[in-house]
Amino acid sequence: xxxxxxxxxNGEGSGALQGLWQAKPGVLGWLASVDHKEIGKxxxxxxxxxLVIGGLEAEMMRLQLARPNQTLLTPEQYNQLFTMHGxxxxxxxxxxxxxxxxxxxxxxxxxxxxxxxxxxxxxxYWVYLFAGVFIYSTVLIGQAPxxxxxxxxxxxxxxxxxxxxxxxxxxxxxxxxxxxxxxALNFVVTLMRTRAPGMSVNRLPIIIWGxxxxxxxxxxxxxxxxxxxxxLWLDRGFGMHFFDPAxxxxxxxxxxxxxxxxxxxxxxxxxxxxxxxxxxxxxxxxRPLVGYTAVALATVTTMVVGFGVWVHHMxxxxxxxxxxxxxxxxxxxxxxxxxxxxxxxxxxxxTGRPVFKTPFLYFAGFIALxxxxxxxxxxxxxxxxxxxxxxxxxxxxxxxxxxxGINVFPVIGGLYYWFPKAVGRMMNxxxxxWSFWVSFIxxxxxxxxxxxxxxxxxxxxxxxxxxHLGWDATNMITSVGSVIFAAGVGLTLINLVVSxxxxxxxxxxxxxxxxxEWSVPSPPPPYNFRRIPIIASRHPLWExxxxxxxxxxxxxxxxxxxxxRETISTTSLDAEADSILKMPDDSLAPLILxxxxxxxxxALLWRAWWPAGAGLAICVxxxxxxxxxxxxxxxxKERARG
Amino acid sequence: xxxxxxxxxxxxxAAASPVTALAWGLIGVSLAVIxxxxxxxxxxxxxRRGAPSQKETDDNLVGRPASGLxxxxxxxAISVPVLLISTVWSLVVLAQVMxxxxxxxxxxxxxxxxxxxxxxxxxxxxxxxxxxxxxxHIPVGVPVRIKLASxxxxxxxxxxxxxxxxxxIPGLANATWIxxxxxxxxxxxxxxxxxxxxxxxxxxxVAESPAAFAAWRAHELEPPDAHPSPVAxxxxxxxxxxxxxxxxxxxxxxxGLVGPDLSHLAExxxxxxxxxxxxxxxxxxxIRDPQGVKPGALMPAVRLTxxxxxxxxxxxxxxx
Numbered sequence: 001x002x003x004x005x006x007x008x009x010n011g012e013g014s015g016a017l018q019g020l021w022q023a024k025p026g027v028l029g030w031l032a033s034v035d036h037k038e039i040g041k042x043x044x045x046x047x048x049x050x051l052v053i054g055g056l057e058a059e060m061m062r063l064q065l066a067r068p069n070q071t072l073l074t075p076e077q078y079n080q081l082f083t084m085h086g087x088x089x090x091x092x093x094x095x096x097x098x099x100x101x102x103x104x105x106x107x108x109x110x111x112x113x114x115x116x117x118x119x120x121x122x123x124x125y126w127v128y129l130f131a132g133v134f135i136y137s138t139v140l141i142g143q144a145p146x147x148x149x150x151x152x153x154x155x156x157x158x159x160x161x162x163x164x165x166x167x168x169x170x171x172x173x174x175x176x177x178x179x180x181x182x183x184a185l186n187f188v189v190t191l192m193r194t195r196a197p198g199m200s201v202n203r204l205p206i207i208i209w210g211x212x213x214x215x216x217x218x219x220x221x222x223x224x225x226x227x228x229x230x231x232l233w234l235d236r237g238f239g240m241h242f243f244d245p246a247x248x249x250x251x252x253x254x255x256x257x258x259x260x261x262x263x264x265x266x267x268x269x270x271x272x273x274x275x276x277x278x279x280x281x282x283x284x285x286x287r288p289l290v291g292y293t294a295v296a297l298a299t300v301t302t303m304v305v306g307f308g309v310w311v312h313h314m315x316x317x318x319x320x321x322x323x324x325x326x327x328x329x330x331x332x333x334x335x336x337x338x339x340x341x342x343x344x345x346x347x348x349x350x351t352g353r354p355v356f357k358t359p360f361l362y363f364a365g366f367i368a369l370x371x372x373x374x375x376x377x378x379x380x381x382x383x384x385x386x387x388x389x390x391x392x393x394x395x396x397x398x399x400x401x402x403x404x405g406i407n408v409f410p411v412i413g414g415l416y417y418w419f420p421k422a423v424g425r426m427m428n429x430x431x432x433x434w435s436f437w438v439s440f441i442x443x444x445x446x447x448x449x450x451x452x453x454x455x456x457x458x459x460x461x462x463x464x465x466x467x468h469l470g471w472d473a474t475n476m477i478t479s480v481g482s483v484i485f486a487a488g489v490g491l492t493l494i495n496l497v498v499s500x501x502x503x504x505x506x507x508x509x510x511x512x513x514x515x516x517e518w519s520v521p522s523p524p525p526p527y528n529f530r531r532i533p534i535i536a537s538r539h540p541l542w543e544x545x546x547x548x549x550x551x552x553x554x555x556x557x558x559x560x561x562x563x564x565r566e567t568i569s570t571t572s573l574d575a576e577a578d579s580i581l582k583m584p585d586d587s588l589a590p591l592i593l594x595x596x597x598x599x600x601x602x603a604l605l606w607r608a609w610w611p612a613g614a615g616l617a618i619c620v621x622x623x624x625x626x627x628x629x630x631x632x633x634x635x636x637k638e639r640a641r642g
Numbered sequence: 643x644x645x646x647x648x649x650x651x652x653x654x655x656a657a658a659s660p661v662t663a664l665a666w667g668l669i670g671v672s673l674a675v676i677x678x679x680x681x682x683x684x685x686x687x688x689x690r691r692g693a694p695s696q697k698e699t700d701d702n703l704v705g706r707p708a709s710g711l712x713x714x715x716x717x718x719a720i721s722v723p724v725l726l727i728s729t730v731w732s733l734v735v736l737a738q739v740m741x742x743x744x745x746x747x748x749x750x751x752x753x754x755x756x757x758x759x760x761x762x763x764x765x766x767x768x769x770x771x772x773x774x775x776x777x778x779h780i781p782v783g784v785p786v787r788i789k790l791a792s793x794x795x796x797x798x799x800x801x802x803x804x805x806x807x808x809x810x811i812p813g814l815a816n817a818t819w820i821x822x823x824x825x826x827x828x829x830x831x832x833x834x835x836x837x838x839x840x841x842x843x844x845x846x847x848v849a850e851s852p853a854a855f856a857a858w859r860a861h862e863l864e865p866p867d868a869h870p871s872p873v874a875x876x877x878x879x880x881x882x883x884x885x886x887x888x889x890x891x892x893x894x895x896x897x898g899l900v901g902p903d904l905s906h907l908a909e910x911x912x913x914x915x916x917x918x919x920x921x922x923x924x925x926x927x928x929i930r931d932p933q934g935v936k937p938g939a940l941m942p943a944v945r946l947t948x949x950x951x952x953x954x955x956x957x958x959x960x961x962x
Contacts, residue, residue, distance in 0.1 A: 075838040075938050148835055154812060155795040155837055245813025251796060252811065290710030316798060316807040316833070318816035321740050325733055332729040336722060342679065343717030347710035349686040356691060364683055371679045375672035378725070382668060382732035384661045384739050387806020388650045391798065391833045455665075457648025457802050459831055462841035466917075470646030 014530050016562050021113070021526035023586055032586040034118035035526055039125045040104025041422060044415075046129055047097035051408075052493070054088035055486055057081050062446075066479035068467040078463035079146040080165075084139070086149030087169070090269070091176055092132045094407050095214075098272040099124070099183055101414060102211040104422060106187070108517035108524060109205050111196025111533045113567035114583055116189040119590050119626065120182050126594030127179035134601055135172035138164045145169035148461060150262070151232075153243035153254040158236045167236060167605055170229040175601045177226040184215035184222075193569050196516070197577040198535035198553070205515055205538075206289065209296045210275030213303045214268035220307070221264040228257035237607065252317060259310035267306040269403060271299055273410040274341060277363045280417045281345060283513045284360035285352025288539060288546070291344040298337035305334045315386045324383050331381030338374055342367060357511070358432030362413025365440045369405025373398060376451065391461075394454025400447045412439070412492055419496070420510050424522040425503030431495045439488025445481030449474040514539035519555050532559035532568050535575070589626035596622055647829035650802035654828070655821045656785070657805035660738045668728060675721075739805070742785030742819050749787040750778060754797035754810040754832070756940060757839035758902055758915040763859065772862050772892065775902030777910050778830075779848045781855035782822050790816045798833030801847045807833040822849035829916070838938030844916035862906060865893025866961050877957025880950045888941075891961065901941060908961045914939065926955050 023033040033039070061081050064073045073081065103121060107114050115121045138144055143163040147156040156166045191204075191212050204212075231242040232254070241247025243254050282289045289295065311319060311327035345367050354360060376398035380386045389395060412435075419427050453474040458465060465471055509518035518541055520528060533555045537543050540553035559568060565583035570576055600615030653662045753760040761778045765771050780786045790799055790810040797810040801820060808818035822828065832843035850858060870878060878894060886896020892905040910920050914936050918924045927934070929951055932941040946954065 075841070079838065152796055152835070155835070160795055160837060249813075251813065291714050294711075294714055317809045317811065318814060321736060325736060328732060328736075329729050332725050332732075335725055336718065339717055339721045340714055343714045344710075346679070346682050346686055346717075347713030349683065350689065350713065351708045351710045353690050354687045356687075360687075364687055367683050368676075368680050372676055375675050378728070379665075379668045379672060382664060382728065382735075384732060384735045384806060385664050385668065387808075388658075388661060388665065388802060390807060391835075455649065455651055456646040457650060457831070459648075459800075459833060459841075461835040464841055468645075469648060 014525070014527075017527040017530060018525060020562065020565055023526070028588070029586065031591050032588045034114070034122045034584065034586050034590070036103050036107050036115045036118065036121055037422070037524060037526075037528075039121050040100050040102075042125055043096050043100030043103055043128070045100075046125075046132070047093050047100055048493070050088050050092040050132060051097070051489075054085050054093055055489065057085040057088065059482060059486060061085065062479040062482045064463065065465070065475050067476065068465050068469075068472055070464060073463060075463045076146065079461075080139075080142075080144040082461060083145045083148050083169075084136075087135060087145060089403065090149055090265075091173075092128075092135070094269040094403060095180065095265075096128050097411055098211070098214070098269070098407070099128075101276065101411070101418070102187060102207065102272060105207065105418070105517060106190055106211070107194070107528055107567075108421075108520065109208060109515055110190070110194065110199055111516050111529060111535060112190070112194040113528050113532075113561075113565070114194075115186050116194050116581075117182075117186045119584050119587055120186050122587075123590035123593055124179045124183035124186065126591050127182070127597060128176065130594050130598040131172055131176035131179060131601075134175055134598065134605075135168060137602070138168045143168070145172075150258060151254075152258075153232065153235075153251045154245070156232065156254075157244060164605065167233065170233040170236070171601050171605055173229045174226050174233075175597065177222045178597065180218050180222050184218040187211055187215040188219070192572045194567055194581065195570050195575045196529075196533050196535050197559075197568065197570055197575055199570070199575045201573055201575075202293070203535060203538045204296075205275070206278035206292070206295055206299065207272055207275030209299045210272035210278075213299050214271050217264045217268050217303050217306070221261045221268070224257045225261035225265075228254055228261070231257075252314075255314055255317065256310070259313045260307075263310040263313065264303065264306050266402070267303055270406040271302065273407045273414075274299070276410045276414040276417075277345065277366055278341070279515065280359055280414060280513075281363040282348050282352070283417075283511050284355045284357055284363070285348050286355065287348065287352040288514070288542075289344065290347040290351065291340070292538065294340050295344045298340040301337045302334060305330060305337070309334060312381060312386070315383050316390055321383075328381055328383040328386075332378065335374060335378050335381075338370075342371060342374075357416075358427070358429055358436060359413040359417040359511075361433065361436040361440075362409050362416065365436065366405060366409040366413065369401055369409060369443070372448075373401030373405050376401060389454065391459055392454035393450045393458045393460060396460055397447050397450035397454060400450070404443060404447070408489075409439075412489070415492070415496065417511065418517075419499065420503075420506030421517055421522050421524070423500055423503070424506055425499055426506050426510060427495050427499040427503060431491055431498075435488050435491035435495060437488075438491060439485055442481050442484030442486070442488050446478050446485050447481070449477045449481070453478070509541065512541075514542040516540055530560075531555070531557045532561060533557060534559070585630075587626065589622050593619055593622035593626065648802050648831055650806075653803050654823045654826070655804040656742065656823075657739050657818075657820055658803065660735045661806060664732060664735045667731065671724060671728065742821065744785055746787035746819060747784035748780065749789060750780070751789045751791065752778070752799060752810075753791045753793055754799065754836075755792075756794050756837055757832070757843035757936075759830075759843075759845045760902065763862075770863060772905070773890075773903040774862065774905065775910075776844075776912065776916055777846045777848055779850060779855060779858050780820065780822060781852040782825055782849045784852070785819050785821045788818050788820060790818065795836050796834050797836050797843070799830070800833035801828050801830035801845075803828045804847060809834055820847065822847065825849050825851055825854075827911075839915070839936055842915055842917045842936055846912065846916055863892075866891060866905075870957065870960055873953050874957040874960045875953075876950070877953035877955070877960075880946065880954045881957060884944050884946065884950075885954070904958065904961065906961050908959050922955060922959065925958060926951065929954060 023029045064070050143165045146165045147161060151169055234240040235242050241249040243249045243251050278289055278295055309327055309331045312331045315324050380389050416427050416432055453471050456470045458471045506522045508521050534557045536551040536553040539546060543552050566580050567583055569578045569581045571578050596615050596618030600612055603612035603615050653659055749764055751762040759776050762773045792810040792812040798807045799810055800807040804820040804822055805818060808816055826849055828847040830845040830847055832840055882895035886898055888898040888901040890897045890903045913920045913928055932939050932943055
């Protein structure tokens with residue numbers, strides 16, 4: 001069992017904490033909750049729903065493409081489907097899913113009672129949900145976005161796409177950007193301020209490094225997209241010419257702005273997921289991660305270099321050879337930190353004692369898919385070869401190996417791993433193994449042949465293709481594989497639902513994990529930690545067995561902090577106790593602000609200026625309500641000082 | 643690869659061949675990496691696989707027996723040189739295919755439209771300039787410069803057997819070059835999503851011996867048959883009245899510039915952006931119901947009597 005005595009869960013004081021931190025009963029209490037665990041679960045469930053929607057869109061496309069010259073879908077329907085599939089998976093599934101994991105896990109991993117800004121956290125979820133609904137709203141009138149998730153001008157300009165299709169895309173991206181930005185800010189400040197004493201930067205779990213890196217990147221990347229979308233909206237609605245060559249604008253400006261955002265974003269979609277593997281895989285290898293420092297540095301390095309490769313999406317746009325040679329070389333260099341991570345994982349398995357539970361299968365499978373997606377990326381980094389590969393199905397294969405292999409597989413493995421913590425019940429192991437093998441085989445059957453379709457010249461974003469172009473067999477295999485893959489994900493979905501009600505009780509630490517979240521009950525109480533822990537190593541629950549140093553973490557410290565909603569604040573690098581933070585109560589303000597923004601954005605979409613003013617007024621009122629000072633429930637002199 | 647007209651693992655021109663060698667090389671490296679890492683994962687997993695009891699769990703928690711760092715150093719020692727060599731190789735190939743070794747013997751201006759290709763053959767003699775569509779003739783063994791322009795959205799010029807893609811961007815003067823080693827019909831395709839019929843925006847590069855090319859070029863400048871059959875003569879009138887606002891036939895009445903130039907249409911093997919074969923029934927269907935053949939195409943359905951349409955088809959078929 002665990003080396004350190006787990007805190008007495010029903011000890012003195014937990015009743016008071018329960019009363020302080022628990023959400024109020026009823027619908028309003030649910031809507032007002034700012035509990036990071038609740039928000040994390042809402043993120044994960046919502047993102048999973050979008051994954052299912054995006055998956056159904058993909059299946060409709062695969063039905064159309066199973067054979068040549070089919071007419072199940074009109075070109076316009078197909079174009080809306082592939083656009084919404086991309087927008088859904090990239091914007092509404094991949095990052096929000098990781099935000100869900102990070103929201104649920106961060107305070108539990110860091111030894112804190114909540115994120116630094118709990119209300120901002122709630123706002124970030126509500127805005128994500130409403131932006132998702134907003135982006136899907138024009139599906140109902142048959143005018144979903146249809147110029148691809150990359151939305152190149154001038155095809156997305158008013159002249160070639162006069163409907164609401166692109167306006168909803170542009171406004172929706174700005175709207176969703178609000179969620180991403182406040183969420184990223186919250187992660188950065190949480191990392192810098194609200195860690196347990198002793199949780200110095202060299203003891204952070206890798207998923208923290210991944211999410212931190214992704215969040216910093218998002219703060220720099222998202223403004224480029226928001227700006228581009230604002231300019232496009234002005235072009236379309238107000239006769240401006242930022243991207244219109246006829247008026248002196250430049251279509252390539254869109255591509256630069258979009259990919260300065262888009263490429264770092266792709267890394268933001270994978271680094272936290274790689275962190276899931278770096279943290280959870282070692283638990284199933286019964287040893288700590290090999291090369292912790294190297295992997296943490298590789299995570300940051302990937303992102304830094306990732307800001308210097310955006311032009312590799314634009315090799316064929318006529319940019320001078322010297323410039324594209326530079327970006328081509330940078331795209332090759334970025335493989336080095338990835339190689340560090342891959343060899344660290346393999347070494348962890350090699351020198352450990354693998355335990356073949358479902359999460360292990362997903363993580364081991366992930367390594368294989370990561371490498372396949374990595375080498376196809378390395379091929380597209382070779383500039384002259386990319387002139388052939390780009391915009392063919394080879395790239396479709398590559399990006400699916402990257403985004404499904406490095407995001408979906410770790411995410412599903414992570415769901416199996418942390419579900420017991422979140423719900424208090426185990427997921428079904430047998431069904432889990434079936435889901436892995438069906439998913440893994442279906443995935444490779446669907447996506448590996450896409451490489452071949454691409455090498456045989458099949459272009460992307462085509463609603464159909466002629467017979468006798470050599471693509472019939474590979475497309476049929478891909479379509480069949482896509483159904484098998486969907487069935488595999490479906491098995492996990494069933495497993496999640498059934499285990500929620502029928503799973504075996506999990507106990508606090510079913511996998512014998514090493515990190516802080518496993519020291520608290522499953523599901524964790526609303527206040528997370530009865531006492532704020534004091535950390536002495538990277539593996540607080542394995543310290544005695546690893547015996548790396550005589551110091552031991554203290555999980556049952558005297559930091560009770562039960563005079564109101566309180567958590568501890570520590571210094572940024574060394575995590576020395578600094579002060580006690582008063583944490584906010586539950587509030588409806590984030591929800592109301594989110595609704596106000598929703599009114600505002602729908603009004604902007606319809607160009608209805610009075611309702612837009614009303615939406616803005618709701619936002620201002622919500623912010624005022626939010627920021628209004630409240631009476632301090634605990635007189636300052638009574639507060640415990642840490 | 644003959645069964646894949648757009649495949650680029652077998653190519654036939656100086657702008658493509660060095661890239662094809664690079665492609666095979668990098669595919670080889672990639673497959674080797676996948677195989678090695680895949681085997682390592684499987685081997686590592688099965689080597690000391692255990693499903694320990696709780697007691698064993700404690701023992702199995704290896705107290706850092708081996709740091710494992712040697713794996714990272716070793717992995718980098720192998721992968722970094724491979725990456726560097728591949729990068730240098732790709733830059734060398736880039737320099738090889740960036741521009742032709744000899745100066746281009748011919749320049750063709752290709753203007754991309756939603757969803758077809760216009761090709762304009764320039765000449766110092768203004769009377770020798772002409773325009774055709776969707777089938778671009780070139781002489782073999784000569785580098786041909788392609789100047790690219792778009793009249794609407796972004797497209798990408800791509801004849802994979804001859805060269806990689808070059809985007810066609812409105813407001814930007816891009817250029818590329820192609821060279822065919824052998825006579826033949828090389829299929830091309832728009833490589834950048836450009837709207838409803840991006841899928842059906844294909845073309846052919848027709849490579850011919852220099853003599854055949856010169857003959858084709860001279861023939862292109864000739865006017866249509868001066869003594870058409872009575873049916874075709876009626877078709878010519880229909881064309882002038884109903885089609886010439888958008889289309890041009892050199893030497894005939896009218897001269898619209900919106901749609902493809904139809905001079906010598908009967909010599910082309912395909913219609914509608916290389917989508918359908920150019921025979922009587924397809925031509926008739928295409929004129930009768932363009933939206934049925936190619937939904938979203940910018941060609942309107944012009945209402946014609948059956949006799950008028952028959953005449954028009956006969957006239958167009960006479961344009962050899």
